[in-house]
Amino acid sequence: MFETKKYIFAFVITTAIFATAFFASTFFSDKRVENVKSIQDNIAIDILSSETQFDLLKEVPCGNVSDSVLSPELNALGDKLSRTENERGATDEDILYLKKYYSLLEIKDYILSKKLAEKCGPAKKPVFIIYFYSNLGDCADCEKEGFVLTRLKEIYPDLRVYSFDYNLSLTAVDSMKTIYRVKSSLPALVIEDKTYTGFKSVEELEKLLPSTLKVVSSTPIIKKILVPKIIPTKATSTSTTATTTGGSQY
Amino acid sequence: MLDQILQGLMYPFMFLSLYFQVFLLTSFFENKKKMKKEEQNTIINYPTVTVAVPCWNEEGTLAATLDSLLALDYPKDKLKIIVVDNNSKDRTYSIGEIYEYNNPEIVKVYKEIKQGKHHAVNLALEKSTSDFFGCLDADSSVTPQTLKTIISYFENTSKVMAVTPCIHIRDPRTFIQRMQAIEYLMGVFLRKTYGELDAIQVTPGPFSIFRKEVFNQIGEYRKAHNTEDFEITLRMHKAHLKIANSHKALVYTVGPDTPKGFFHQRLRWARGFLENAIDYKELFFKKEYGNFGMFTLPMAFLFVFYGFYASIFSIYVMVSSIVNTIQRWLAVGVHLRMPNFDIFYFNTTVMSFIIMLMLTIFLVVLYIGNTLSDDSQEFYRNFPIFFVVYPLFIPFFFGRAIIDTFFHRKNDWILQDTKEFKQNFEN
Numbered sequence: 001m002f003e004t005k006k007y008i009f010a011f012v013i014t015t016a017i018f019a020t021a022f023f024a025s026t027f028f029s030d031k032r033v034e035n036v037k038s039i040q041d042n043i044a045i046d047i048l049s050s051e052t053q054f055d056l057l058k059e060v061p062c063g064n065v066s067d068s069v070l071s072p073e074l075n076a077l078g079d080k081l082s083r084t085e086n087e088r089g090a091t092d093e094d095i096l097y098l099k100k101y102y103s104l105l106e107i108k109d110y111i112l113s114k115k116l117a118e119k120c121g122p123a124k125k126p127v128f129i130i131y132f133y134s135n136l137g138d139c140a141d142c143e144k145e146g147f148v149l150t151r152l153k154e155i156y157p158d159l160r161v162y163s164f165d166y167n168l169s170l171t172a173v174d175s176m177k178t179i180y181r182v183k184s185s186l187p188a189l190v191i192e193d194k195t196y197t198g199f200k201s202v203e204e205l206e207k208l209l210p211s212t213l214k215v216v217s218s219t220p221i222i223k224k225i226l227v228p229k230i231i232p233t234k235a236t237s238t239s240t241t242a243t244t245t246g247g248s249q250y
Numbered sequence: 251m252l253d254q255i256l257q258g259l260m261y262p263f264m265f266l267s268l269y270f271q272v273f274l275l276t277s278f279f280e281n282k283k284k285m286k287k288e289e290q291n292t293i294i295n296y297p298t299v300t301v302a303v304p305c306w307n308e309e310g311t312l313a314a315t316l317d318s319l320l321a322l323d324y325p326k327d328k329l330k331i332i333v334v335d336n337n338s339k340d341r342t343y344s345i346g347e348i349y350e351y352n353n354p355e356i357v358k359v360y361k362e363i364k365q366g367k368h369h370a371v372n373l374a375l376e377k378s379t380s381d382f383f384g385c386l387d388a389d390s391s392v393t394p395q396t397l398k399t400i401i402s403y404f405e406n407t408s409k410v411m412a413v414t415p416c417i418h419i420r421d422p423r424t425f426i427q428r429m430q431a432i433e434y435l436m437g438v439f440l441r442k443t444y445g446e447l448d449a450i451q452v453t454p455g456p457f458s459i460f461r462k463e464v465f466n467q468i469g470e471y472r473k474a475h476n477t478e479d480f481e482i483t484l485r486m487h488k489a490h491l492k493i494a495n496s497h498k499a500l501v502y503t504v505g506p507d508t509p510k511g512f513f514h515q516r517l518r519w520a521r522g523f524l525e526n527a528i529d530y531k532e533l534f535f536k537k538e539y540g541n542f543g544m545f546t547l548p549m550a551f552l553f554v555f556y557g558f559y560a561s562i563f564s565i566y567v568m569v570s571s572i573v574n575t576i577q578r579w580l581a582v583g584v585h586l587r588m589p590n591f592d593i594f595y596f597n598t599t600v601m602s603f604i605i606m607l608m609l610t611i612f613l614v615v616l617y618i619g620n621t622l623s624d625d626s627q628e629f630y631r632n633f634p635i636f637f638v639v640y641p642l643f644i645p646f647f648f649g650r651a652i653i654d655t656f657f658h659r660k661n662d663w664i665l666q667d668t669k670e671f672k673q674n675f676e677n
Contacts, residue, residue: 002540006273006277007273010276013276014269017272017607024603025598028598035594080594083595144581147577148582151582151585202583
């Protein structure tokens with residue numbers, strides 16, 4: 001016997017389950033974005049704090065300046081942002097906002113590192129790679145290069161990798177592209193102020209990196225950081241910064 | 251982009267699948283009390299029953315099948331066994347003769363020259379004078395209580411015209427048979443729930459018992475695209491004849507033991523299903539055919555296509571992930587990493603929630619299937635095999651069946667495979 005009531009009942013339950021799944025998914029996705037935003041805010045405070053520290057320490061010897069001026073959270077942030085982008089899509093407005101914010105934080109970190117090197121000389125000179133990628137499907141080797149950079153970060157924890165989406169509409173990123181003469185040929189990597197295009201393997205990149213990096217990486221990186229008493233800020237951190245992770249482009 | 255299109259197409263199908271699961275589960279629990287009551291059924295008057303055993307080269311299994319029938323706890327003067335040898339080239343007929351000689355009142359052996367299982371069963375039908383008629387494939391066996399349990403359904407419900415049993419895979423050994431052992435558990439649940447909804451889809455070859463008048467009313471078996479058991483079910487629904495399921499009537503059947511054998515059997519079933527469903531298209535979405543016409547038949551038809559699509563999608567996702575891993579290995583070498591257990595990285599998409607829920611319901615269904623009959627199967631060892639291997643077969647037999655059906659390609663080639671010809675006789 002055909003009972004319409006039964007069918008309606010099952011339909012209502014199924015619809016309720018789907019609606020619950022939809023709301024739960026949206027809830028967790030929003031929470032994820034909030035989490036990324038909150039990390040970025042913390043990093044922004046860290047950067048501001050480091051800049052302030054740097055200004056205050058102008059008259060202080062370099063030995064008193066900490067090796068890591070940035071929040072280590074920037075590293076994890078790249079992973080999380082990549083994960084969120086995978087779920088919500090690269091065109092999602094929240095994602096675009098977060099990516100812009102993340103790119104700015106990376107540039108800030110980069111400037112600060114350079115300042116530190118200028119003030120304190122080669123001993124404090126960070127080794128970094130600036131990496132331009134595209135995820136519009138027009139860069140066949142970008143994903144592979146992401147894997148390579150992630151692996152490189154695992155081998156050399158002191159290495160800083162700043163990743164920028166070539167297509168991100170942000171003037172600061174455009175300026176970086178202009179400074180390093182990066183054209184549309186991707187992936188593009190900047191090492192020691194020299195720009196390279198096309199896929200580079202781990203071995204090829206190792207040859208391009210300064211030998212000092214290897215020496216630093218082979219020794220424990222935990223170092224007591226001296227912070228003048230006048231600065232009420234959290235002080236200890238390792239020298240890792242933003243990286244590419246798990247094949248992601250951050 | 252391709253990902254998004256494929257994912258987008260999955261949602262309506264997922265909704266339908268979940269709806270299907272919810273509908274069946276609610277129907278099952280709604281009828282649970284009735285099922286318990288059915289288990290108390292008893293027989294006062296034992297009717298006469300004929301069991302046909304169609305055979306083709308069954309010298310290896312026929313004796314065990316006949317032994318199990320002779321061991322039935324049923325009055326021997328009410329039981330007839332008709333062995334029909336369909337041009338076997340081995341000792342099948344002689345074995346039948348030995349049993350006939352030892353049990354002249356019960357066993358009769360005949361030869362059918364016209365090739366085909368339906369011809370063999372029809373000969374037995376013609377020779378039968380009993381009130382009830384059934385068939386037991388020559389590779390299957392029954393327990394002593396099976397027939398009694400089935401007949402009790404007829405005794406207690408006059409409207410029931412056929413009763414299907416609870417089928418398990420006999421002694422699953424190869425991984426293909428272990429996979430089928432789990433699949434058949436799902437069948438236990440489905441057949442029972444469909445039975446309560448008057449929507450049973452197939453009266454399977456192994457020991458479905460009919461009132462003899464069914465055949466007087468709707469005619470004998472037909473070739474029906476090599477799936478005569480499905481076709482006769484469609485004919486019964488068309489004639490508004492009620493089919494029930496007895497979840498305690500145990501039957502054991504041998505499943506194909508190789509991937510090729512399994513593929514051929516499923517291709518024959520899927521093709522037979524599509525062809526027969528098209529032949530009986532007038533049953534679709536007609537209220538007069540109840541839940542069968544409105545729900546289970548259209549759903550089963552749709553799920554052939556959905557099963558094909560969903561498994562292609564799953565394989566696509568799996569292959570993409572493997573390709574990604576290989577790309578990473580090629581780029582940087584093999585470096586094992588600890589998985590990330592940070593809650594941030596948990597998959598919380600709508601699809602993942604629904605898939606998790608559907609998987610949970612599926613496990614509940616298997617649990618029910620495993621507890622409904624009195625013989626629970628080796629679940630923990632067999633389930634992983636089913637979970638990993640079964641989806642790999644689906645696109646092949648569903649895909650091939652869809653193509654063959656719509657391009658009207660002959661599928662008799664399957665039966666040229668001797669093993670499959672035998673399977674056709676057995677299932």
